[in-house]
Amino acid sequence: MIKQILHDHIIEALDKLKYVHDKDFTVEIPNNTEFGDYSTNAAMVLSKTNKMAPKDMATALIKELKKNKNFKKIEIAGPGFINFFLAPGFYHQVAWDIYEQDLEFGKSEHGKEEKILLEFVSANPTGPLNIVSARAAAFGDTLYRIMKYVGYAPAREFYINDAGNQVDILAESLELRLREIQGEKIGDFPYEAYHGEYVKQLAQKLNSTEGVRIFMMTEKDRIDHLKEFALSELLEMQRSSLEKFGVVFEGWVSEKTLRMEGVVEEVLSYLTEADCTYEKDDAIWFCSTKYGDDKDRVLMKSDGSITYFVPDLAYHLTKIQRGYTQLIDIFGPDHHGYVPRLKAAFKALNYDDNMLEIIFLQQVNLFESGERVKMSKRAGKIVTMDDLVSVVGKDAARYFFIARKANAHLNFDLELALKRNNENPVYYCQYAHARICSILKKAKKDKLMPKAFKADMMTKLTKPEELAIIQKIADLPEMLVAIADYREPHRLANYVEELAAMLHKYYAKYQISNPKSKDISQARLLLIDAVRKIFVISFELMGISTPEKM
């Protein structure tokens, strides 16, 4: 919030001096405290258009800005930076503001209720969710929460691929396991089939309820029945895993349903009308190369069935029809070859392909005792999302997934996630919050807590650490906006870690609650209570709990 206030002050001064400000300048917290509490590059950025030397412009700006009593000192430095040193009174006022805004602090209308659709996880309903899905879930959900907090109107959706080839294979795998249970010799289990234990368990369940009746159906009915059974079981499994992880979707969109609604034919006809389909080798192709793709793509295979692309495109078009103006897809690392054809289709159908935004999450490697845990979905050797959550807990899992930026590989150290000391950032941060709660509780017992905090109690906060903490918490609103706009939730995890470090250090250096000096204690209690609120807000945005005692 301070950055915004300073930015406003600078704009005011620029207007008063009749300087043009056509370019964006920044207000930053310099990494070296000698350069002030905040600094701006305004004079350097705007000097050219105003035909002035940066230093002259800075000097004039400073003269104007000095009229404001929020500043203790303003300096010109280097090639034209303006460095601000803030008056303690200004910090106190800001801190009081934050305190009063309570758990609403940082909320804004920045997003102007823009409808944004976040599609993530969208795993095949052919097995339990794996850890890449878990990463996607943590990332997408956190982004959703933050976007909503800063005024966007986002929605979370899960696209169910319940109509393709993979589902056929799933049904076949299930049938084989069922025959096996009923005593048939099935020989080698096919390579392509799903080898996971869960298929056997599904077969057991089906066998116990329906047994041999399955094989009295016609083949078509049997396959359909097996598909339906497996899909509903596995979808429920996935839904429940996600819920346990704190992730709830506004929408679950079924490919099968879309197909039944005829959208596939619609899309084919749109593309044909737009004159970008042709027939070759008994298949129907989309000439995506006209719109930037590497090669043309098949829409309808020579056997008359449709490729994955067509209903998926149809699904994306329904998002637009439902009024979303920005479509964010969060994909796994193995899908980037898919994007050009989607974008090409948008262009071919005269939609702005910038509406479609793809975020790629890189792969997750699990490490145990320094060894990489190898996984193979086909062979059924996977560590599932449920496994992970039950071992390390929801909090640690979500934190570890959020704390890395999307397009970097993530090494997940299982032992580290389980550690209960300062090596483990989750505990480090949660402990900072618990520590505050504990101090507040103790203060109440010692009768040091005032009935109600008042703004003028702040004036006792004079230590540099105290002002630095205020500076840090005041930064939350701008940071959340940046996180939403740049789609980078990992920055919230970093922020919380930094704030936790400041709190722990402050605690170690100063006695916060001290019966010998009531005034200072109250000021400090007020400050840490404000910090506590920041932790509550931040953790809630990450979907991580805030224990009051640890």
Place this chain on the structure above:
RNA sequence: GCGCCAGUAGCUCAGUAGGAUAGAGCAGCAGCCUUCUAAGCUGCGGGUCAGGGGUUCGAAUCCCUUCUGGCGUGCCA
């Protein structure tokens, strides 16, 4: 071959969208609990930001190029 992503301290990673002397945690070493939670804190060492060019007041950040690693390059999804 082509495309996408990555390469920052011994390890895991940040680096506020071009800013000032590149930061944290871990690991290593040395310290701190009759006092609000030691799940914490303090100090010390550690760098050719993969290499090389360029753009400008200024580059880890932008452009070109080389190298290394991951992934993709199906009428799979």
